[in-house]
Amino acid sequence: MAAQRNPAGNARSSPSGRQPEHFVVAFPGYQRPWATWIAHRLEAHGHRASLHRWDPAREQPLEDALRDLTLASGRVLLVLSEWFFQLGPRGEGEWNTALRGFIADHADQFSAVNLTNKPMLPAVAVLEPVDLWGIGEAEAERRLLNRLSLTPSAAPLPSVGSGFRYPNDPPAVWGEVPRRNPRFTGRDDLLNQVQQRLMDAERDASVCALVGMAGIGKTQLAAEYAHRFSSDYDVVWWINSDQRGTQRDRYAELSTELGLRTGSEPGERIRAVREALRKGEPSGRWLLIFDGWEETEEAARILPRGGPGHVLITSRNRGWREIADLQEVPVFDRAESTGYLMRRAPHLTAGEADEVAVEFQDLPLQLAHAAAWLGQERMDVADYLRRVRSGELSTLEQESAPGDYPHKMFTSTSMLINKLRRSEPRAVELLMLCTRFAPGRIPIGLVRGLRASGLPEELRWITSDRPDWPRALDSLVNYSVLTRDSRSLSVTSSGEPGFQQESVLMHRVVHSIVSELTAGEAREIYSDVVCQVLASADPGDPVDSRNWARYAELMPHLEPSGVLASTTDASMSLVLNCLAYCYNSGEYAVGTDLAERVRQSWSARMSPDTPQMLGLTAHQTTILRASGRFREAYDLDRVRLDQLHAAPDPDDMALLSANNGLASDQRFLGQYAEALTTQRQVVEAATQVLGPEESFTLNARHNLGTTLRLHGRYQEAYEVDLDTLRKREQVLRARHPATLHSGTACARDLRMMGRYQEALARQELGMRLHIQVLGEQHIQTLWARHNLAMCQYRAGSDTQDTRAVLQELKAQHERVYAQGHYNTLALITDYGNFLRARGWLSEARDLIAEAEDGYRALVGTAHPVPTGMQSNVGLVLQAEGDRDGALNLFEQALIGLTTVLGEDHPWTLGCALNAGGGRNFTGRVEEAAELDRDTLRRARRVLGPDHPLTLSSQIALAADLRALHERTEAGKQEEDALQRLTATLGVQHHHTLSARQRSRPYWDFEPFLG
Template identity: 65%
Template sequence: MVAERGPDGSEAPVQESEHFVVAFSGHDRAWATWIAHRLEYHGHRASLYRWDPSREQPLQEALSDLQLASGRVLLVLSDVFFQLGLRREGEWNTVLRGFVAQQSDRFAAVTLTNRPLLPATAVLEPADLWQLDEKEAERRLLYRLSLSSRPARRAAVSSVSRYPRNQPAAWGNVPRRNSRFTGRDEILNALQQRLMDAEPGAAVCALVGMAGIGKTQIAVEYAYRFLPDYDVVWWVNSDQRNTQRDTFAGLTTALGLPSGSEPGERIRVVRESLRRGVPYGRWLVIFDGWESPEDAAAFLPQGGAGHVLITSRNHNWRAATDTLEISGFRRAESTAYLLRRAPHITAEQADQVAVEFHDVPLQLAQAAAWLGESRMEVPEYLRMVRDGGLARFEGLVMPDDYPQSSLTSWSILINKLKRSERHTVELLTLCTAFAPGRIPLGLVRGLRASDLPENLRWITSDLPSWTRALDSLVNYSVLTRETRGSAFDETGRDEEAAHEHETVRMHGVVHAIVSELASGREREEYRKVVHRLLADADPGAPNDSKQWPRYAELLPHLSASGALDSQNQRVQNTLLNCLRYCFASGENRAGSQLAEQIRARWSQYMTPDAPLMLSLTTLQGNVLRASSRFREAYELDHARLDRLRTAEHSNEHALLEATSCLAADTRFLGQYDKALRMQEEVVATAHRLFGAEERTTLLAQYNLATGLRLLGRYQEAYDVDLDTLRKREVSLRERHPDTLRSINTCARDLRVMGHYRDALARQELGMRLHVQVLGPQHPQTLWARHNLLLCQWRAGTSGEEIASAMAALLELQEQVHGRSHFYTLALIADYGSFLREHGELARAKKLISEAENGYRQLLGQAHPVPTGMQSNAGLVLQAEGDRDGALSMFEQAMVGLRPWLGDDHPVMLGCALNTAAGRNFTGRLEDAAELSRNTLRRSRRVLGEDHPLTLSCMVALAADLRALQERDEAGKLEEDALQRLTRTLGAQHHHTLSARQRVRPYWDFEPYLG
């Protein structure tokens, strides 16, 4: 023993360092880690040893192996520990009384449970750490080991392991821990090792495997087992994109981050916080059931020292991140699980059951629950499973490799419940009236008893029966409880309110089977209950982004519950609100499908001019139009307007709405003049009916500006757009999606008017607001980003920066819309033009050809947009040296566009600029000069003296005049153009530099549908 000076100057003994082997079950890793770190903090050495001997190894031999290391063995005892190896109590007591008692100086223990321990554990004199705070737990640990509480001088490890009973700084939505979780230690350890070994910012791992294989349970166990390693643990249900978005955004509140209410801004703030590691660097985010790797860019933090865990059935995650393939239990895990839950069966019988069910965890859970509850012998159970018959399930589609005999085992369970647990079966049948997955079951307790069928009224008044029924379904592994009631729930919560917010999860495979088994006379009545529940849960504000999480929660249950067939008006209004939500949130594919389903049902008993059907037609037309299905939208809206015009009683509001929708369809189909006349009628009617600042009027004005812009009347469009923007900022709010749309169009107007720097400044602000309010992948945000890139390009931003941004945006557009959507085609066309300008002719040609062909398929051969694309194709040919081919394309574009646009349209002027160049390059100098002079005259009149297109026409005419030896006029014209370009765009702008170098100007056609 050596001595050191104490605080009072006296000598104090210094204890010698000891070595401890901390033996624990995998379930208790968090405790073992904390214990080891506290021992190290006090100057001792500690080795962690996960102890899980096989049942074939004698217990005394397994305990002897622990003594091979030097020092004492500290056993971490819990409810799980004595189940390792599935030993009988007698074996444990015998070894503890004999071998351990003889070696008592080498063994010590702590206990983490308040349940009675085996009698012979008294020989270990375990220190009870149950429900203690950290200070007292540490005191008892040291006292049991006869250690003084003197921190070692060099010890500084306590900060890396939080006391397991202390809640992390942020803990959200994590499901309850499965107390019966078995095995998977190799997977959990491999998962932790992969995450810890990954480079900072790249610690992402996806657990992939078939349905029912246990991916979610592994993720839950990982969160609890490695909890002390993290200060933030956040669970994100990801089976729906909008639910995923809003749950992830909820981290702003948990982390105390300043942000607005819009999901896009909250996601941005969360990702930035995780990336920077402020306020917490040790974080774990789990995305459960994420099937779309293409959405990864919108959520995964780009950097940071935290970890991301994903569960998915989609093996395509391999291309995006590290993956860990999850298969069934190892046979030893299967038998261990069965023996733990059904201790009356033998190991050989457990092996037979595991073989029967292919070691699939989901099915083994049900089998184990049945055997454990019923105490049935395995031979009888397997006979029932094998001989039960599968005829009634022939229509069910099961996952690959899923054991068909599981169908019969579920039938056995349901029949048993029907005989003995009536309320449990009623609650289970109610669950099948929802869609599988996350079920907000507790909401039913908020209904009035009169809203429920007589046999379900007990739900609102008999809380004990509710609790027993739900517990029974959980015990039989039919349901799992969701987030509420986790290890870190707040205390003092009102019990009744907690039950009303109870959420459960029903696996899709289980739902499919149980739906067949539980069907009966009550099924339709139960569906009506769910209809009323959905209507009560409707916030009535589908355009408010704050309410989108609720609509995302309701949407999956509309079809499954039969709400589409309901004739209750409240339910019907909820269906329309869900459709409005789909359109407002950009979920147009889901909206299109929902609209078709609603129309199919309502058409059976509603006339086309019924008010609800008229509203449905408007909403369906909107989602069809947003999905590039223009002709379908036109036919739908045209038929409605015809009916309204010939109706016996006039409905001005319905006529206004129908005319507005048909005007939009007509614009998309290229009939710009006709559409504008219709829209002017809509604006006049809206002003008369609603006034100048009502939302309907402002929407009409917005669409009017779109029509003016398509006709090339840019200044008029800007005046209307600016007026609409100012009024929307007052009557709605600055961050309302409609206001943001007006910011985007004002910037577009400024850009096509040639005010590039002003357009860029306005669009940069608009872009930030779009991301904050709507999120980075909302269709409106993607369109705003496209416009921003065009503003940057025209304003002179470096080409390399724009090229990479365009490529990234194209990838996002394709993920959100698909390759053939009109938004995507527009970006493909502009990207092709950009690449052509920068010399990448092969890629440019491919993209421009793809866009032209895509537009022809979408809009028809003669539409102005695919016709205008011919001019871009000509520019590629010209760059390749095919001057005759280029001129042919330019001429075709002019001839094809003239009937649609007339000679004074800016698009026609741009095509004429290119055509004049084509004539010059092919030796038709007089024709080129004549066309250039005529084009310059028109451009000055239409666009003004200083518009970039007008200045390009001046440079082009100067080149033609110079070719004709008219040098004086050419020189004056060129000098004037250079002065104006320098004044308006700047001396270093690429247009100015090109003109100074006498590079022939050209014009890119930008496809725009409104």
């Protein structure tokens, strides 16, 4: 490779009148950060420096390779570590000969820096390397200049902010990147290509996906990239992505490291992280690495939207080409293969290494196992390859070998296991235990926390203090079957790391092969042990967000371990707690899938009326309801109730829970009358059984307030919600999330009652508390922000920023919720109504149509909400001039809501107001006056004489009367309405101003599912 000029800048004049010198900084690829820093500091003092990656081929004589370095003008500076002397790789004898011969003869042309505290060859002394290991930047620079006999410049270029971080100074945030592999071989060109792609990418497209088959070395490549180019970044964060829950929780943890103020819900923390990364605050240069991310569906919700950083993804899925810059990861080239083998098994000749590389087709994972075997055993290569080629397997094993890698690796692993059975049987037992976990990260240290009495006799050695455990683990690591991992699940009571922190990594290919090879060997015993491990690691409180990271790490192991099929109380309790975690953390898709798999497993073993099955249904319906799958939740709750009623002695609490769930289902499905009856019964029963201030009772009362609001009985809803709020303030304190939720409910009630200023004052206070307690991006905070925006709009205090606020809320909802979620549809509707009222008809039309289609898909056409949405669509048509089309929709909405809700429901009265306007605009004035008179009479009785909807009906009637030339009555109605509007809303409120201008009033339908 030709020497490259360092990009730090042009050399300046050397101090003290000396001419600038030129240095060739020769380095192995993995030491590029050090070489870059050295070159930069030399140029800062007025000298010239060229970077030269030096990794000579094995077939090139070492003296020739060293002589090539001297061809450039100037001195050669070697960047040394203990691995430097295996470049090629080469034996100690060859290096000692070169050091004592060629380098000694040209000592004036060579110098060196030492970057390790490990011993090196004695003959290295000829280079007189200066030690830069473990010291600060200023001292390292002083030593470097002193070694090269250079006088420091009086005013050197600064290093701070130069873009060349001192390699001993790690990034400010370093997020559990796997340990650097000292055996990492080659891949320099590939790593440089990846870096160049990321650096050259547009700001919003700095995403690169490393794609290739299993065992190709994608994870190792990503880890080496993080270590090698760490000086380019302030933040480096590694995210294991083979499980969605683990990925999200790990990603969310970055919010803490960045010092972001957020709540505890993962989705909210992820949103905050994405926004911080996009802005480059507080860290401008960042690198995210998503390891093992196979599904692309969540990419839009996870990946940062631009920003001054880079994203690196490892995956087998080439579908990433639609999202990221794809980089295919090939097998090793032959030089990389032979170099790797000879470093790990130094007794191999170049020819033998080449033969092994050919046999395993240069696949890195297979070469790792071959090198470990040959290096540990110093086995003769011919004998090793003979055994591999002969396939020392039974016919059954050969038929069951997985198909995405050759049989030869299957054979090699079988040979290793057979060898360990003879020499280290404990290692085989530990390996079989690992296969009962999922591949990837395995919290193996948790096994040692079990009581010996709870283990089968043959495994009790695990909990003893004898050296069996570390010896067995070391054997598996040395043979590259496992890799030690630095992540931990727990610490000791003193806060220090304990034995339970020990975790390992097991590649999915290795996991699959070992599982096949050990199938049937006391698998149930090992499954039972792992089930015990996972159950004992259950934090026991899935509501507490501090436990969510633990649940996310346990969940991938539930199915492989057999926990889902276990009928022990501890295992079933863990499963139910994991479902509760999914609901509380907002992982609805994960929870839905888990609940269905659990139901399939448990239904085959248990009666549907057992407490565990009933508990499963309770969690499943809650998750389904939160996901918008109301009918499925309703069907399950009905079955649960039937089972409870059929029991000879049904549990009171189970009945309360089931009925409370059923009432929620009925509410979402639009069965408002049934929901109100059921919810009242739940509140009464809970009050008698549990007491009025118990948490369940207060939750039931909150649901009662919601149901009353859906009935249009706003005053009653407010009284219930206000009482619930006061009790929650006493029992849970004012800043509890449930208390804050009650505050939002009260503000919404006040707004529905037309008491806009009171609603606004309460919601403004509640909004501040939501941000302080839950953070700006929490789901409950978004709901409160939505209500605040509507309070401001209705109170007439909305500003020119209201559109921007609603637009940002829409974007946040779409990032938080799945497409078509009912909360997003409600926000879209209100945003569309606002745009229509302000004259942005095209955007309004699209939003209202999207919401109407979404509601129909969600709850069907007979539901009150899609029926009422027709009125909003009609208002858009009317604003566009299609008065006949608008009237048709108004009349359909009026008929539909009258049928399902009755004539006196506020939603029906609002549709009647719009229908009256439609009749007036199409010349059917007498029919309009008749409808508006009836609407006014009903609104006064239901909502009161001063409610905005009542006064809008009165203004509308006055307009009809004027059109009918009944000016006296029209004047009386108009004057009375104007006085009331001025008294209740104020003289400058837009309703009052519109009435004075005699603009026809309308009613926006605000959909709400419950």
